[in-house]
Amino acid sequence: MKFKAMLPVLVVTAAGMSVQVWAADDASLASLRAELARQQAQLTEQQQLEALAGALEKQAGNTTVDATHVGFYGEVQYNAFRETDPALGKRNFHAHRAVILLSHAFADNLNFYSEL
16 A cells, blocks of 8 residues: 555655656756767777777788797706716706707798708
8 A cells, every 4th residue: 555655755866856857948058969979989090990900900010020930949957966976066056958949921921940
C-alpha cells in the first residue's frame, strides 16, 4: 500500500524535473552547443594526429635503421687453485675463443651473415 501511495509523488517529481529542463535559458544552451562543437573539433584533430602518427610509425618500420647487428660469443676459463702453480699462478683467466658476429639486412630477401 505504501508503494502505491508513493507512485503519484514520484510521477509529479519527475514531471517537475522535466519542466525545469525545458525552462533552461537559451544562453546556457548556446554555451553547451559551443562546447560540444569545440570538443568535436578536438576529437577530429586528435583522430587526424593519430592517423598521421600511425602512418609515420609504419613508414619508420620500413627503414633499415635496425638492419645491422653486431654480436659476440666465446669461451673463457677462470681457474682459482688452492695452492700456487709455478707456471700458472694461484688464479688465472684464459680467453680461449672469441667470435664476433656481423649481420646486415639489405632488403627483405637479401641478408648478410658473418662470423669473424
